[in-house]
Amino acid sequence: MDLETNLRLALDHREFILHYQPIFDLKTLAPCGVEALVRWRRPTGELVPPDEFIPAAEQSGLIIPLGAMVLAEACRAMGRLRRGGLGGNPFFMSVNLSARQFTQPELVKQVVRTLRDERMAPGDLKLEITESVLMEHPESAMLKLRGLREFGVGIGIDDFGTGYSSLAYLQRFPIDTLKVDRGFVSGMDEYGNRVIVRSIIGLAHSLGCDVVAEGIETESQLRDLAGLGCDLGQGFFYARPMDEAALTSFLGKEE
Numbered sequence: 484m485d486l487e488t489n490l491r492l493a494l495d496h497r498e499f500i501l502h503y504q505p506i507f508d509l510k511t512l513a514p515c516g517v518e519a520l521v522r523w524r525r526p527t528g529e530l531v532p533p534d535e536f537i538p539a540a541e542q543s544g545l546i547i548p549l550g551a552m553v554l555a556e557a558c559r560a561m562g563r564l565r566r567g568g569l570g571g572n573p574f575f576m577s578v579n580l581s582a583r584q585f586t587q588p589e590l591v592k593q594v595v596r597t598l599r600d601e602r603m604a605p606g607d608l609k610l611e612i613t614e615s616v617l618m619e620h621p622e623s624a625m626l627k628l629r630g631l632r633e634f635g636v637g638i639g640i641d642d643f644g645t646g647y648s649s650l651a652y653l654q655r656f657p658i659d660t661l662k663v664d665r666g667f668v669s670g671m672d673e674y675g676n677r678v679i680v681r682s683i684i685g686l687a688h689s690l691g692c693d694v695v696a697e698g699i700e701t702e703s704q705l706r707d708l709a710g711l712g713c714d715l716g717q718g719f720f721y722a723r724p725m726d727e728a729a730l731t732s733f734l735g736k737e738e
């Protein structure tokens with residue numbers, strides 16, 4: 484069977500699950516949100532990472548039902564965390580949107596409907612979109628971002644610095660967060676990467692955004708980023724992506 488057929492069956496059989504990676508405050512080390520990351524759990528127990536199926540899901544259009552499932556499940560998990568008294572206030576759930584999901588005409592309506600169905604506070608949700616997706620059709624992207632923002636949903640730009648952004652648009656888009664791509668963070672001992680990270684932090688703050696550094700693997704990267712004024716971070720140093728049970732226990736210990 485080809486991958487597309489396999490993915491279709493996997494969706495019917497509910498083989499897609501979410502892991503969550505905590506995002507923390509670089510100054511206090513307190514958790515302040517999580518990023519939902521989808522995995523394909525094969526009946527054998529094997530966990531297939533998203534890089535191996537998101538492109539095919541995107542190509543085939545299956546990303547639409549898969550993305551809808553991811554969003555609804557992330558909202559439900561957030562509800563369970565809140566009811567369990569976990570996740571301080573403010574605490575957000577970050578969900579990745581692919582190009583095809585974001586360009587869907589019904590995107591804003593669908594997000595609004597899901598939040599209502601799942602009774603999730605819009606301010607608890609952050610959507611991550613890459614800069615290339617936003618810049619491809621910036622005017623229609625603007626309308627969607629405004630629709631989401633008016634409803635109270637947060638917007639983060641994922642992998643920032645790896646694509647091309649028009650500064651004029653960045654300034655006009657209602658964005659809350661820039662996420663520094665982990666490539667820059669892992670290379671921060673090189674002067675060039677360090678300059679880029681410092682510039683992204685400065686740019687984000689000038690735009691009124693906060694900054695999340697991705698892929699923090701060492702304490703020295705953490706200190707370095709904190710020293711540069713970076714607000715938030717995620718990475719193996721603090722916590723790996725984990726299933727909901729592990730997340731519940733992780734957040735319980737951090738309270």
Ligand code: G
Pocket residue numbers: 519520521532533534537550553579580581641724
């Ligand atoms: O989970 P992992 O840490 O391997 O993530 C690899 C990539 O897959 C990341 O770039 C992330 O943006 C993407 N990804 C993870 N989960 C989702 C998802 O639910 N939807 C989309 N569109 N991309 C995702």
Ligand code: G
Pocket residue numbers: 504520579641642665697698699700717718719720724
């Ligand atoms: O959406 P995005 O592509 O940024 O998704 C984050 C990806 O980065 C996921 O695949 C996640 O598993 C991975 N990741 C998270 N923390 C680290 C880290 O500290 N180091 C590395 N190499 N990868 C990480």
Ligand code: MN
Pocket residue numbers: 518579611641
């Ligand atoms: Mn992301």
Ligand code: NA
Pocket residue numbers: 641642662664665697
């Ligand atoms: Na990223």
